[in-house]
Amino acid sequence: MNNDLKQEQTARINFYALLSRVMMSEIDEGLLKSIEEDENMLSFFPTYKIWEKKEKMSRTDLIEKYLNVDFTNLFLLHLIPYESFYVRDDQMMETGGDNPVQQIYTALDFQVELDKARVMSADHIAVELEFMYMLCDSENKALENEDFKAAAEIAKIQYGFMREHIMQWAPMYLLNVKSEAGTAFYYDVADLGLEFILNDFEYLTELKNNGYNYEV
Secondary structure, three states, X not given: OOHHHHHHHHHHHHHHHHHHHHHHOOOOHHHHHHHHHOHHHHOOOHHHHOOHHHHHOOHHHHHHHHXXXXXXXXXXXXXXXXXXXXXXXXXXXOOOOOOHHHHHHHHOOOOOOHHHHOOOOOOEXXXXXXXXXXXXXXXXXXXXXXXXXXXXXXXXXXXXXXXXXXXXXXXXXXXXXXXXXXOHHHHHHHHHHHHHHHHHHHHHHHHHHOOOOOOO
């Protein structure tokens, strides 16, 4: 695996892991500290970087008084972070085993612990992003072993899942998050998520059009 491809894969894995984590549950002080103290990571949160409240308050107070409140509004109460809500005509959440996303997870042995993740259905945005993280990590391991056939098969699954699921609703949801965000942090989370998803789908589309030739 050449250096450019290695960097690309590492970045994809890291972004999917980060976005899944910050959309799954409230942020903790450790993660917020790691974002603030890593200049490269902080560069992806430009609005938060210059947010006045960040400079004036402790992380504990910032999280408890602002970030947790905003997370609850955006991911638990006001907005609905579930694919079925956006794609079904009746806007009903599909929480059972008939959920098409759950069927894909089951076929690929991806386990979703709904109670632990504090989500109601497998088609929550954070779970779908975690699924992409798992696929990217598996693809990367195949590339490291120079098993390009296996890597291509995993990339095909990624492309299909992005096209048929994530791209059908996540951009709209993230635009709503940007519009409704009450803090600079979650505004940047939505902005980063939207830009990354669109760019990654473009990357996967190009990979598909090149016949999944990783050397092109």
